[in-house]
Amino acid sequence: MNEEKGMSLIVKTVTRWLKGFIFLFGAYIVVFGHLSPGGGFPGGVVFAATFILLTLAFGREYALKKIGKILASELDSLGAILFLLIATLGIYFGGIFFSNFIEKNHPTGNFNLFSAGIIPLCQISIGIKVGASLFMIFIILAVIRVVFEDGKGKLITTEKKDKK
Amino acid sequence: MEMIIGILLVFMIIGSIICLETKDLLSAIIAIVPVGYFSGIIFLLLGAPDIAITQMVVEVLSLIILIRATIRRDLTTIEEERDFFGLITTFAFIFVFFIFGIEAMKNLPSFGTPSFTLNPSSPSNRYLLNGLKETGAANVVSAIILDYRGYDTLGEATILFTSILGALAILRVYARKRSKNE
């Protein structure tokens, strides 16, 4: 079936060139979140959009080989645990939950990449979490095969993907 | 500025009416896209660039999810009959709600003067003046969501996690039924 393998050759070639740039753009939005507009949430959504583009252009087997369902769910949990770990380290170093314990008056000054305490670290962990979550939603809803019973008790598989 | 926002809002209203009234399922899902797109442009005009980025990408993702999960080969049009009694009751309720809403909105400050300019001790003033000194971040919105109001971000991460868990749990029953019957 042709639609199992994804879209046409033009779409596949363009995606192959562009996927690195889109991923890099998402990483830029996440890491520079404390200096320019963006942050963890938009960057995470752009991460998820990269992988969804891969799934749509190449078909489901290729994308699931690149980042399978188990890896996506592990990244999701990893992002959440990292966020809580940074917040709990605030108790150890600063005395309060969530305190900003990395030195803020850095010798290189403000407006640099390495400023603003724990904020870039938290942005990275939120970016990983949101990206993995939204990619998992897409895989659950649109890629996985589902089985159900019809009225007579027989099993039918239905394809969830019906392209026009 | 007000006129541009007003015109875009009128387009959004027309788009949403088309979305809810058309009989074709694919047209309904596509007609929701201008509502989100113009909403993102209005965010950009109002001085909120992070939210404009988020809104555009989330709207594209929601379109993909809706199309992939609800369009099937055998279901493309909607046949429905009008239920007049329910329709009239709903319109009466919406009209009463509209009147109350108009009365409540007369007490809001006019468009262009937010309430933190009228009250010098509001938290937004403190965040703007002391944001760079206390947190070190130049983007005041990032400083708010991760330093001053970090608990809200923690709650958001929890909600996102739980909703994915719920979606997976609802769809997982099928797999177990299949392995039990084979």
Added chain:
Amino acid sequence: MIYYLCFVLFLIGLYGVCCKKNVVKIILGLWVMEYSVNLFLILLGYRKNGIAPILKKGEDIVEFSQKAVDPLPQALVLTSIVIGLGVLALMVTVAIRLYQRYGTFDITEMKKLKG
């Protein structure tokens, strides 16, 4: 005046949730309501000829705080948009489950069929 238009958008979404018989239309009505509420919150925080709340190098802080728009609703709406996407995914999952249980998206048919 603009607040009234935003409120009309919310009411259109409410009409979609209350009056429509197809599950997909109900989901779309809820999504329209979500857009209108996020827009309303940002509209409340706009200052005339204001700039985005991002500091530049070497800018005076007091002058910046006289010109910037309200940053607090922006922080709250940012998380609200992403949460809305998660809730939409959950609603679509329930819609898929309903379709495969009853074979239709029409809620009046679902009331007639016994479980």
